[in-house]
Amino acid sequence: MENSELYQFLARNGSFFNAAAPCYSYGLPSATTAMQSFCSSSSYYPLEVSEITDTTQQDRALTALKNHKEAEKRRRERINSHLDKLRTLLPCNSKTDKASLLAKVVQRVKELKQQTSEITELETVPSETDEITVLSTTASGSEYGVGGRLIFKASLCCEDRSDLIPDIIEVLKSLHLKTLKAEMATLGGRTRNVLIVAADKDHSIESTHFLQNALKSLIERSDSCDRSKRRRVIDRKMMV
Amino acid sequence: MENSELYQFLARNGSFFNAAAPCYSYGLPSATTAMQSFCSSSSYYPLEVSEITDTTQQDRALTALKNHKEAEKRRRERINSHLDKLRTLLPCNSKTDKASLLAKVVQRVKELKQQTSEITELETVPSETDEITVLSTTASGSEYGVGGRLIFKASLCCEDRSDLIPDIIEVLKSLHLKTLKAEMATLGGRTRNVLIVAADKDHSIESTHFLQNALKSLIERSDSCDRSKRRRVIDRKMMV
DNA sequence: CATGACACGTGAGAC
């Protein structure tokens, strides 16, 4: 508060303060009363020299204000430099405004989080019943370079057989699907394969059904084989 | 500029304006001159009623100022809401300040970008010379839940042989390395395998050497085999 | 001209 008074005084009497010391009003409702009473006090204008008693007090207040001003500027620069860094990391030019930039950042972090967890987390404990699930997801928007392709997560659980893997590879090859990650586990003669595959640009969401059907026919082929030798083995987990 | 004058006038004469209309100085060096000349003009204080000529002009200015104020508030809220969203997405409490939060965001986006590109991009064109490279990287900081494990990217290029894959699997199994992704390509009797493997918590950076040595012994085993049948085949690219 | 985005200086509060 006194700082403002100092500013007013210095402005009217030719300040030694390097920066210009302007004098115009500034609405800040929450801090009104003190200044308002000051403004309406008879001593407000003109200011008498006798009121300036402690010069060192002024100096301290002025330097404090100056420090505050500069610290605040540094703080702003720090924040903005991080925002600029984010601008280079995301697909956007340097003119995108802060709010939109942060919106993009939020979206991007969410996507990457989902994508990595999806790639990283596989559940490969075989169940007793045959299962096929095919989930599709667009892994990061098309403008990001890394992804933009459709990602399928296919999980099939069925009776184990030796030529299952080659058959799966054949299916994926014929559908032009690129395997990002595959994990297989067998337990008690049953197997679960979890595949993370990326479609090329020809594919659309509809390819989900093609993949699902192809895998279904795989399992049916497996069913036609002999399913007599249901051996119980220890949890043999193998990763390819 | 006129808005400030209005504020001053209204403050001194009992404003109808809902918010309090304070009067104290406000330093803004870049916009000083006009206001300074206004302050020093004889008509500045006291203000005569004759100077207020156009009431509608006042109203327009006031509403404009009000709109401006509210719009700015909305803008702030928009930015801050995104920052809050980011606070929930990142491992940090709601008390972390903006700059630190944004620093974390920058770091996180970089990490995720590197991790996904590392997992997604494999180069599997075999070369004519034997090669082993093992790179290690911590995929996302340990506090993020998803990763925290050491990730190795191993690339080995050598003469093709039928039992290379089982041998590799055996090596990875013995080292307790979990395969996140594997890709193999053969061309002209030579093969390149690129593996992205994750170490469990027992491992440290030193495991890089174990992996490297194990793969080296693999290649040497391959060398001892017959390397006579150097057949030239078309680019047979197979993904597992 | 209105509308929006930004930097600025400032008071308040936390610590």
Add this chain to the structure above:
DNA sequence: TGTCTCACGTGTCAT
């Protein structure tokens, strides 16, 4: 105590 962070209202510039 001073130091840091934040919200605020404002001037300015661009669209």
